[in-house]
Amino acid sequence: MKAFKIPEATIVRLSVYSRFLELAEKRGIITISSGEIAEGVGVSPAQVRKDLAYFGEFGTRGVGYNVKDLLRHTMKILGLSHDWSVVLVGAGNLGSALVSYRGFRERGFTIVGVFDNDLTKIGKKLLDLEVLAIDAMPRIIAEKNVRIGILAVPAKVAQEVADTMVKAGIRAILNFAPKAIVVPDEVEVRNIDLSVKLEILTFNLCMQDTDFFR
Amino acid sequence: MKAFKIPEATIVRLSVYSRFLELAEKRGIITISSGEIAEGVGVSPAQVRKDLAYFGEFGTRGVGYNVKDLLRHTMKILGLSHDWSVVLVGAGNLGSALVSYRGFRERGFTIVGVFDNDLTKIGKKLLDLEVLAIDAMPRIIAEKNVRIGILAVPAKVAQEVADTMVKAGIRAILNFAPKAIVVPDEVEVRNIDLSVKLEILTFNLCMQDTDFFR
DNA sequence: GACTGTGAAGCCATTCACAGCT
DNA sequence: AGCTGTGAATGGCTTCACAGTC
Numbered sequence: 001m002k003a004f005k006i007p008e009a010t011i012v013r014l015s016v017y018s019r020f021l022e023l024a025e026k027r028g029i030i031t032i033s034s035g036e037i038a039e040g041v042g043v044s045p046a047q048v049r050k051d052l053a054y055f056g057e058f059g060t061r062g063v064g065y066n067v068k069d070l071l072r073h074t075m076k077i078l079g080l081s082h083d084w085s086v087v088l089v090g091a092g093n094l095g096s097a098l099v100s101y102r103g104f105r106e107r108g109f110t111i112v113g114v115f116d117n118d119l120t121k122i123g124k125k126l127l128d129l130e131v132l133a134i135d136a137m138p139r140i141i142a143e144k145n146v147r148i149g150i151l152a153v154p155a156k157v158a159q160e161v162a163d164t165m166v167k168a169g170i171r172a173i174l175n176f177a178p179k180a181i182v183v184p185d186e187v188e189v190r191n192i193d194l195s196v197k198l199e200i201l202t203f204n205l206c207m208q209d210t211d212f213f214r
Numbered sequence: 215m216k217a218f219k220i221p222e223a224t225i226v227r228l229s230v231y232s233r234f235l236e237l238a239e240k241r242g243i244i245t246i247s248s249g250e251i252a253e254g255v256g257v258s259p260a261q262v263r264k265d266l267a268y269f270g271e272f273g274t275r276g277v278g279y280n281v282k283d284l285l286r287h288t289m290k291i292l293g294l295s296h297d298w299s300v301v302l303v304g305a306g307n308l309g310s311a312l313v314s315y316r317g318f319r320e321r322g323f324t325i326v327g328v329f330d331n332d333l334t335k336i337g338k339k340l341l342d343l344e345v346l347a348i349d350a351m352p353r354i355i356a357e358k359n360v361r362i363g364i365l366a367v368p369a370k371v372a373q374e375v376a377d378t379m380v381k382a383g384i385r386a387i388l389n390f391a392p393k394a395i396v397v398p399d400e401v402e403v404r405n406i407d408l409s410v411k412l413e414i415l416t417f418n419l420c421m422q423d424t425d426f427f428r
Numbered sequence: 429g430a431c432t433g434t435g436a437a438g439c440c441a442t443t444c445a446c447a448g449c450t
Numbered sequence: 451a452g453c454t455g456t457g458a459a460t461g462g463c464t465t466c467a468c469a470g471t472c
Contacts, residue, residue: 079416097311
């Protein structure tokens with residue numbers, strides 16, 4: 001078996017293709033070409049083919065891809081053949097919103113525990129989940145065999161909570177805190193930094209206006 | 215004036231440096247080296263220097279960078295010398311959370327209007343803002359000279375709302391809908407796709423486990 | 429001695445262009 | 451004729467390594 005190194009950008013796009021294919025399947029489309037996928041998600045056809053080719057030959061020359069097959073393959077590749085249980089720490093505004101976020105459930109992610117150390121939040125109900133103290137997290141993680149954690153806490157405590165998660169067996173963390181967290185090599189972290197995204201926009205708006213760099 | 219093309223990754227990091235420098239300034243640190251910044255945000259020192267060098271010579275050889283100066287420069291570059299007014303469409307869970315999100319205000323983004331077409335949401339108060347019908351958006355955008363819009367609506371209506379935003383004068387959109395939106399070239403769009411980020415994690419978890427690609 | 433700024437090298441991702449299949 | 455799969459070419463970002471400065 002060869003030692004493939006797959007670009008992260010490819011995985012990101014694969015995830016987008018996958019959701020686009022779900023839509024196509026719902027609409028009853030049987031066959032789809034790289035060009036049609038490309039158009040639907042806003043990339044080049046060559047990019048679509050190259051991305052898919054990392055994982056196998058899923059298409060038929062002269063025809064295209066079978067929507068159902070390709071959807072199944074992309075889901076399998078992304079590790080979405082089964083649902084995933086997730087814990088969330090931080091029952092503030094963002095955390096509460098994420099518990100209710102439909103996009104997660106639609107793709108097979110179920111939040112099975114919400115934790116916070118703020119006494120005013122513990123005991124609160126979010127959907128059908130009661131907010132628990134962080135002490136209770138290791139038990140839930142073990143019981144439900146959870147490997148993914150979402151961090152929606154203030155930057156100050158992000159590292160501390162991340163450490164607790166890792167100790168309890170979490171292997172992948174989605175971090176919303178605007179702060180780099182340090183974890184062992186075998187733990188995956190991805191950051192979502194909301195302000196950074198807005199700042200890319202302001203930078204570009206200013207570039208357009210000033211002509212400074214053109 | 216030369217035709218510089220600055221990598222988006224550089225802008226992303228610049229935004230992270232900027233926030234790290236704020237922290238350093240608050241702690242009373244006067245001077246900082248590329249190595250210290252690098253360590254604080256998790257990149258290489260050469261990367262930090264290269265990124266900054268796109269915009270000028272801010273440091274002193276043998277010494278490092280003056281925290282206050284560099285912070286001011288990064289803010290200026292990112293277009294954060296003044297505050298930005300922002301409108302938000304979609305007063306669901308995510309939208310409501312974003313209105314209360316501190317990270318935006320801390321970096322100078324003020325949400326000045328929240329809109330939704332769901333009658334059960336119109337009239338609701340989020341912080342001190344009343345949710346208005348989308349009809350009212352163009353007026354607010356014009357009155358308050360808003361150029362940035364946040365899209366926190368279901369995928370189905372994302373394109374339609376985006377069109378309304380653009381027609382009303384919005385020049386940059388932060389899109390949380392899991393759907394590519396099409397806008398004129400002069401309008402900037404950045405997407406935040408929460409499920410995609412989780413799916414990168416599941417992909418990597420599966421890679422670790424299966425050894426399939428190693 | 430320490431640290432920045434930068435050309436050059438190395439590396440990685442995207443695009444091109446076409447052979448191969450249906 | 452149409453579309454995939456892919457080696458080669460291109461383009462772009464990151465790392466290296468060191469000259470320049472304090």
